[in-house]
Amino acid sequence: TLKLATLVPQNSSWFRILQEMGTEWEKASGGRVKVVFYPGGRMGDDNDVIRKMRLGQLQGAVLASPGLAEIDRSVYALSIPLAFESTDEVYRVLDRLRPGLERTFESKGFVVLNWADGGWVRFFARRPVAGPEDLKAQKFFQWQGDTHTLEIWKTAGFNTVPAPAPELTTGLQTGLLDAFLTSPQVVLIMRYFEKAPHMTDLRWAMIMAGTVVRKDAWEKVPADVRPALLKAAQDAAGRLRRDMAASEATDIEALKRAGLKVVPVDARARTRWEDMLRGAHGKIRGAYVSAQAYDEAMAIRDELRKGGRR
Amino acid sequence: MSAIRSLLRNAVGGVLVLSFALLMALPLVDAAGRSLGGLHLPGSADLVQAVTLWLTFAGGLAATSAREHLTLSTAGWIGQGRAGRAARALASALSAGVAAMLAYASWNVVMANRAEGHILEMGIPAWTLDLMMPLALGAMALVFAWRAGDGWMARAAGFLAIPAAFLPGLLPGGPSIAYGLAALAGLSLLAGTPVFVAMAGVALCLFFAQGSPVAAVPAEIYRLVASPTLPAIPLLAGAGYVLAESGASARLVRCFRAWVGFLPGGMALMAASVCAVFTSFTGGSGVTIVALGGLLLPMLLQDGQEEGFSLGLVTASGSLGLLLPPSLPVILYAIVAGGRDQAVPPDRLYLAGLVPGLLLLVLTGAYGILKSRKRARTPFEGREALAATWAAKWELLLPVLIIVLFASGRTTMLETAAGALAYTIAAECFITRDIHPLRQLPGVLLKASALMGAVLILLSVAMGLTSWLVDAMIPDAILAWTTAHVHSKLVFLLALNLILLVLGSVLEIYSAIVVLAPIVAPLGATFGIHPVHLGVIFLANLELGFLLPPVGLNLFLASSRFGTPLPRLYRHVLPFLAILGIGLLLITYVPGLSLMLPRLLGKG
Ligand code: NA
Numbered sequence A: 001t002l003k004l005a006t007l008v009p010q011n012s013s014w015f016r017i018l019q020e021m022g023t024e025w026e027k028a029s030g031g032r033v034k035v036v037f038y039p040g041g042r043m044g045d046d047n048d049v050i051r052k053m054r055l056g057q058l059q060g061a062v063l064a065s066p067g068l069a070e071i072d073r074s075v076y077a078l079s080i081p082l083a084f085e086s087t088d089e090v091y092r093v094l095d096r097l098r099p100g101l102e103r104t105f106e107s108k109g110f111v112v113l114n115w116a117d118g119g120w121v122r123f124f125a126r127r128p129v130a131g132p133e134d135l136k137a138q139k140f141f142q143w144q145g146d147t148h149t150l151e152i153w154k155t156a157g158f159n160t161v162p163a164p165a166p167e168l169t170t171g172l173q174t175g176l177l178d179a180f181l182t183s184p185q186v187v188l189i190m191r192y193f194e195k196a197p198h199m200t201d202l203r204w205a206m207i208m209a210g211t212v213v214r215k216d217a218w219e220k221v222p223a224d225v226r227p228a229l230l231k232a233a234q235d236a237a238g239r240l241r242r243d244m245a246a247s248e249a250t251d252i253e254a255l256k257r258a259g260l261k262v263v264p265v266d267a268r269a270r271t272r273w274e275d276m277l278r279g280a281h282g283k284i285r286g287a288y289v290s291a292q293a294y295d296e297a298m299a300i301r302d303e304l305r306k307g308g309r310r
Numbered sequence B: 001m002s003a004i005r006s007l008l009r010n011a012v013g014g015v016l017v018l019s020f021a022l023l024m025a026l027p028l029v030d031a032a033g034r035s036l037g038g039l040h041l042p043g044s045a046d047l048v049q050a051v052t053l054w055l056t057f058a059g060g061l062a063a064t065s066a067r068e069h070l071t072l073s074t075a076g077w078i079g080q081g082r083a084g085r086a087a088r089a090l091a092s093a094l095s096a097g098v099a100a101m102l103a104y105a106s107w108n109v110v111m112a113n114r115a116e117g118h119i120l121e122m123g124i125p126a127w128t129l130d131l132m133m134p135l136a137l138g139a140m141a142l143v144f145a146w147r148a149g150d151g152w153m154a155r156a157a158g159f160l161a162i163p164a165a166f167l168p169g170l171l172p173g174g175p176s177i178a179y180g181l182a183a184l185a186g187l188s189l190l191a192g193t194p195v196f197v198a199m200a201g202v203a204l205c206l207f208f209a210q211g212s213p214v215a216a217v218p219a220e221i222y223r224l225v226a227s228p229t230l231p232a233i234p235l236l237a238g239a240g241y242v243l244a245e246s247g248a249s250a251r252l253v254r255c256f257r258a259w260v261g262f263l264p265g266g267m268a269l270m271a272a273s274v275c276a277v278f279t280s281f282t283g284g285s286g287v288t289i290v291a292l293g294g295l296l297l298p299m300l301l302q303d304g305q306e307e308g309f310s311l312g313l314v315t316a317s318g319s320l321g322l323l324l325p326p327s328l329p330v331i332l333y334a335i336v337a338g339g340r341d342q343a344v345p346p347d348r349l350y351l352a353g354l355v356p357g358l359l360l361l362v363l364t365g366a367y368g369i370l371k372s373r374k375r376a377r378t379p380f381e382g383r384e385a386l387a388a389t390w391a392a393k394w395e396l397l398l399p400v401l402i403i404v405l406f407a408s409g410r411t412t413m414l415e416t417a418a419g420a421l422a423y424t425i426a427a428e429c430f431i432t433r434d435i436h437p438l439r440q441l442p443g444v445l446l447k448a449s450a451l452m453g454a455v456l457i458l459l460s461v462a463m464g465l466t467s468w469l470v471d472a473m474i475p476d477a478i479l480a481w482t483t484a485h486v487h488s489k490l491v492f493l494l495a496l497n498l499i500l501l502v503l504g505s506v507l508e509i510y511s512a513i514v515v516l517a518p519i520v521a522p523l524g525a526t527f528g529i530h531p532v533h534l535g536v537i538f539l540a541n542l543e544l545g546f547l548l549p550p551v552g553l554n555l556f557l558a559s560s561r562f563g564t565p566l567p568r569l570y571r572h573v574l575p576f577l578a579i580l581g582i583g584l585l586l587i588t589y590v591p592g593l594s595l596m597l598p599r600l601l602g603k604g
């Protein structure tokens, strides 16, 4: 039996795809592999889930970037702010990084079966944010769990307010918080747009997701069925990627209908964001993501871009 | 021996007072630093988490040595004879074994945290701070073993229980006898085993029988204690304790009697309201009783209410306010139950819960008025009212401070709680001077932390047991069975009430929401129940579940706070349960109570 936990909500198209993957695993193994999913954070957040995997209560999990980063921060190489132009570019860099990334995870005791994403995060704010100076004038929510990221924003001169995740709702209400980074889907579901009706038209960073299984549990799966399981996992990832890509546009449309205003970012404002990031470069490369993974990802990106122009 | 014991006791006491001080200071520095422009303690959130863990486990150890852990008071029935001694020896030995097993299991959790490799500021590895968990649990095992009896024979048996606890893990038939052991752990409650030990024993055995690592139990304990919302609880409870130990209750009684003494039951309504406000802040974890019980019960008694009624009122009021802002369970429900096609926005859920939440509060207060209508009233006198208000001004300012700090968006919930404790200490130690800051305050904080330790350990072990139910998917099975057999909306709602009440009393509240809400929400949709109304029903049921005998959390907490035997408490709570039950039915079958207000405000 493989017990897999995830934060993905039970009643979502994402979870339906994961369940299909589970069914295919059971079918492909002729019933030798049983899959049980614990969706919607039943086993706790990503930190708890990883602890339970390490203890052996769970065999696997579908984790997003913050969770994957708890195993190894090199995964944030794919979420370097403003480093990638498109979803496609992220995945092309991922394809090249994968062997190394997966080796790193394996050395920490986990096998990565597939890679998908949770979409792009953007700034949402009470008052319009075009450049960094607009964000500095507002109280900026940071999840208190990631000290590295928090310190980067703080040092760059932003008015960050570290808080637990659920306090974003009350904080927007009381005025403790004005701005935050998240995906349009979350804003739509939580109706944050009522208090923070301005979305910055800037794809800040992409959140990755992946299915990981304890190495020993994976090796207990009969060797002859492993390829079929792997294939089912990869197919599921393909469906997840398509689902996510399609929902981004519909979610933004729905938000606009509900009164969300999209704040354009002109070339000058974009340069100011890039300048700000350059100022924090010493910490992003090193603390946010390891220097080696950072350099590798950027080298691959530059190489791919050059190849594209040729 | 006694020298070592007093040395250890002082060390634990020192850790507890230091933890309290840090827990109060860190958020305050953050809050002040932010308004002064960007000053910030790096890694302060991590440190707050670690200190909360210390408070829980060092507090639990202090509670063990002071015998403050909740037990069923049935052990008295066994008597003092040979059988009684044997039963007590058995209970102590079993407690020693369970505590030892928990210590071992939590050691594994600490090692898993070590593998995470998280480094705090100044290069301290985070896992070293977590060592408090196995250390304190190991010390508890030794204390329990020592207590197995007075003679060396009994003590030897007690210490033997520690290695014996690990035997099932070595035997081939271990897992199958674990079910028997789980039953034994449950039954040992009757012989006086602390409730937290019995619950932990049952949970450990069940995970073991299922073939899962026993570390699953402390992993869940760790999860609760390290959750970002927990640190506010000991802070607010500490404030409640300081108030209870000072002359505040006499001043507040005088003030309320002067203002509402002409109104029968005014004090009861006031007590219920204060509990509701407090619960809305602590997120309905049942800690209201522990924090405010020591203040409110004497106030009610001084006001001349009968003891049974007062006990019932304080116990029942302990979860009122679960539906009122800024209660976190409401937000959690909104997050968990909402989806792209069916949104349950938190602000709407708060609006919808306002009338039902106040209804439950008013029903409780109305019962208080009914019970006290024959009592002598104090006529209203303007001068006395003003004088009494003036005398209690420092205490009356506390809720004002809390609301202003939080509602103005100046502080987070945790910072507000830290501010409340700091203010209370300042007021009672330096302004009214009821408590001497050096001679008395540490003692008060120690007493508070022993009881908080007992409560937090109980809460977290309940999480461990909940976690087994979740792992084994028991709630899913119950809901699936019900929906297979229910076909009308009316019956569905009734079944929903019953199931949520029972599961709500068994499960820890946040787990109950996370597990049940995603299943209940689509079911409600198929029966055509408005998603926001369903959320209100759901949370109102959990609110009542806290009171449901035999295992509703409020009953346990009230029993341990007031030293009242559980059966007596059941009796006193019953009338409140009946009245709130009527309220629950109204909320369930009259959707307008929930949906009218949002519609009037154009947010339907
Ligand atoms: Na759980």
Ligand code: NA
Residues within 6 Å of the ligand: B504, B505, B506, B507, B508, B509, B512, B545, B546, B553
């Ligand atoms: Na409960």
